[in-house]
Amino acid sequence: MSDKFDSFRCKTGFSSPPCYAAEVAPEYFDPLAVDPAQTRDVARWRKAERKRLRGERDRMPVADRQSAGAALIDHLRQVLRHRFGGMQGMVFSAYWPIKGEPDLRPLMSELHKAGVTIALPLVETRAAPLTFRRWTPDMTMVRGDWSIPVPPPDAPELTPDIVLAPLVGWSADAYRLGYGGGYFDRTLAALKPRPFVIGVGFDAARLRTIYPQPHDMPLDLILTEAGNKTE
Structure with a gap:
């Protein structure tokens, strides 16, 4: 680790803490100047933030989670209508809610009834891009990864035009903190x-930054x- 980081410490105890990286080393975000030690520090920080944010999400009262999900559906309706009109002929990829994520299944059923093709992402090959397969409300689901x-x-199998990405955390510059498997980043890099x-998640999960790395999309x-947090 470079000497320029030796005097900096924060509550995480990292040798080159992400909370100081932007201030002391602008090249921290340069893909050509990535320090493996810094990358490890960011990974440890993200792991701790995931645990913290998921704990807060798990403690959210059910009524509050349901209210937030309903509000998100309203905002999504407005965004989709404004940007994509009727969405006829388009493939909309949603997600099946797990681990306290906002439940947007009512919107999936609503769009299906309106003639929109709905897809769900799934892991068919480990450490590879996600696959998207068609979903209908009456189909018999199977158990996938996790x-x-x-x-x-x-x-x-479908190629989506619009994708919802569930958020563990998020930043106003439109970066996503996910579960750490890297599947969404690989998928976005591969889809052509x-x-x-x-990205859809709870307002309380906002972070000042996720300390973007070269692979982050x-x-x-x-x-x-x-509402919209990136305007």
């Missing part, structure tokens, strides 16, 4: 053309129960 309900293997990606929009 026991998440997913469409069956014979459901048609790239879909319009909307910014989203197009972030929505919480309080």
Whole structure:
């Protein structure tokens, strides 16, 4: 580790803490100047933040979570209508809620009834981009990775035009803190053309920054129960 970091410490105890990185080392965000020690520090910081934010989310009262989900659905309706009109002929990728995530399944059913093709992401190959398969309200789901309900293997594979990305944490510059597997970043890097990606999560999960690394892919929009957070 460079001597220029030796005098800096923060509550995390990291040798080159992310909370000082931007101030003391602007090249921290230069993909050509990545320090492996800094990368490890960011990874440890993110792991701690995931644990903290998920704990706060788990403690959220059920009524508050349901109210936030309903508000998010309203905001999504407005965004989709304004940006994409009726969405006929488009593929909309949602997600099946787990671990206290906002439940947007009512919107999935609503869009399906309106003639929009709905897809769900699933892990079919470890450490590879996600696969998207068609979902309908009457289909029999199967258990996928991490026991998440997913469409069956014979459901048609699709390429989404719009993707919802659930957020553990988020920053106003449209970066997402996820669960740490890197699947969404790999997927966005691989999809051609790239879909319009909307991060959805709770307003309380805002972070000043996630300390973006070269592999991190910014989203197009972030929505919480309080509305658009990237305008």
